[in-house]
Amino acid sequence: MFVSDQQLLTRVRKLLAKAEDPAVTEAEAEAYNTKAAELIARYGIDRAVLAAAGRHTDTITSVKIPLHNPYSKDKAQLLSCVADPLRCRVVLLCRGQAVQSVTVFGFRSDLDRVELLFTSLLLQATTQLARVRPGWAGQGQTVAAYRRTWLAGFASAVRLRLKAAESRAVAEHDEPGGQSAELVVLDRKKLVDDAYDAQYGRLRKASPRHLSGTGYTDGHFAGRRANLGTTHLKGGGIALPARTAS
DSSP states (O other): OOOOOOHHHHHHHHHHHHHHHSSSSSHHHHHHHHHHHHHHHHHHHHHHHHHHHSOOOOEEEEEEEESSSSSHHHHHHHHHHHHGGGTEEEEEEETTEEEEEEEEEEEEHHHHHHHHHHHHHHHHHHHHHHHHHOOOGTSSHHHHHHHHHHHHHHHHHHHHHHHHHHHHHHHHHOOOOOOOOHHHHHHHHHHHHHHHHHHTTTTTOOOOOOOOSSSSHHHOOOOOOOOOOEEEEEEEOOOOOOEEEO
């Protein structure tokens, strides 16, 4: 049974708001985020299957999400790690060493999920980021270096958790007499990739980053608790984005 978009997304927003509350325990935040991830994955698969059956309109489009320093490249990595499991592609607009904005390209229903999750996860990550410092093992590195690798670890864990939630939603989806959810999402991914290549295929890929901080493991653990590419590493008051339609 399909619930309305508004009903389900309202439930997800309430769960994420509870997870973002600094007064809740880690166990409570984990429970809220786990349920939110399950619902947002189910929402995505439901919308995909409905669109494939001609019962829901879903078009390929894009949105531009502005990013700001500090750590704009690391925020862009987090956004990419949210978009990729949801079958969306990203284009970074850089000026110097900063990422000014990220254009996310995909089906409208998937873009809605990316924006919702990224906004919540960025808030969760930056709230924790203000408190983290390298421990005794990280003496000699700057706080900024530690925080960059912390964010990289957080983003990596988020990507793994979202991929797992999407896989479960596909496996558990049951639409009698309809096209399998697995085939539907594979078809949609190919459509997005083809449309992306037609519009952005000539852009060069970003070079791998080499970070030297030791915060990756701590950040990865925090990302696992949040439950919602991979950077090559050596060692182990931010404004939320506003959407701009494009």
